[in-house]
């Protein structure tokens with residue numbers, strides 16, 4: 001019977017010492033495990049993701065061969081064969097294997113694998129390891145299939161989906177682009193006005209995280225034409241709102257050469273909102289520099305890679321037919337990049353399976369880099385899972401404790417809830433929210449802005 005060891009159980013079941021991952025026995029309560037979102041993900045969603053990769057390759061075959069050359073035609077058969085094998089491995093709970101490609105992160109993945117193998121006393125398997133490891137490993141294996149090919153080494157199987165998602169959100173992008181362009185041109189805003197505008201944009205980027213292509217329910221566009229009014233109406237769905245700390249941290253810092261790090265999440269509308277926020281942070285003189293951290297490889301379907309980041313800029317420059325604000329923003333952002341005020345990085349650590357309390361020991365350079373920041377902003381659900389160590393804390397456990405020592409700098413997480421784990425709530429708040437909505441932890445309808453100073 002398939003089991004997952006570290007599982008945030010759906011709902012608020014009792015667990016030992018707040019943590020399920022210290023349970024070593026395999027005699028679990030089957031009903032609880034089958035209810036977990038983790039179990040559903042590995043059973044249903046991961047095979048579907050692989051099937052879609054295959055289907056898209058078949059559908060786009062002619063275009064791919066045209067782009068990459070005739071040789072790819074034959075090679076695609078092998079690639080598709082490898083994906084069918086991978087899907088079978090998931091569905092039949094096969095043991096994980098070491099990676100054999102030559103990516104720069106391969107030795108880190110294999111070291112992690114050996115550690116888990118030793119800890120578990122046998123090879124990790126899809127249903128017998130942590131959800132975080134299993135899910136990250138699947139995306140790494142998908143990339144490995146391409147890496148092992150000759151002509152598709154850097155192929156991104158989610159590229160088209162990401163572009164389509166951006167284009168489907170154009171109405172929102174135009175609306176927000178016009179608003180932000182107006183804001184950036186305003187002179188003499190009072191401190192209070194600046195604070196209100198900034199925190200509103202923080203909420204725009206927070207809810208931008210609903211635009212995630214790996215989420216089962218998908219994103220429903222709001223019915224309101226004006227996304228900013230829509231955002232104002234969502235305040236009651238923000239279970240923890242520490243946003244005022246963002247303002248106080250940035251205004252109190254007084255640092256020369258202040259840096260903000262943004263650990264980005266999804267491409268399309270969400271990255272557009274992140275860029276808007278970053279420009280406002282710079283223009284309001286709340287920072288001198290912003291470093292964006294994107295993914296080094298295709299990840300959780302919609303996560304932003306460097307390629308996606310620059311594609312958005314290019315696309316905005318071409319969208320004068322929609323609004324003059326979009327090319328104007330693209331020009332500003334190109335200038336920020338050229339002046340070094342903005343930097344885009346894609347460190348390997350973000351696409352490893354580690355929780356963030358392991359960053360210091362695993363990637364000390366990255367930890368030290370983040371330590372320079374006045375504020376580190378983490379976007380999205382997967383970052384949250386890694387921040388709190390993929391542990392089903394009691395919902396009232398403090399965010400600081402759940403971070404388990406990860407504190408490179410003041411940090412804030414902007415996350416819509418799409419996985420059944422949470423911390424930092426008031427006593428009774430989880431129960432009250434669960435009474436209103438049975439899937440509050442996973443639907444993406446609720447959100448948190450949690451700060452650790």
Ligand SMILES: O=P(O)(O)OC[C@@]1(O)O[C@H](CO)[C@@H](O)[C@@H]1O
Pocket residue numbers: 041045135209212214215216265266300379380381382383385417418419
């Ligand atoms: O990090 P993101 O884009 O906000 O969310 C990623 C996500 O869709 O993937 C995981 C399951 O596949 C969930 O934790 C989460 O819902």
Ligand SMILES: [Mn+2]
Pocket residue numbers: 212265266300302303380382
């Ligand atoms: Mn994502």
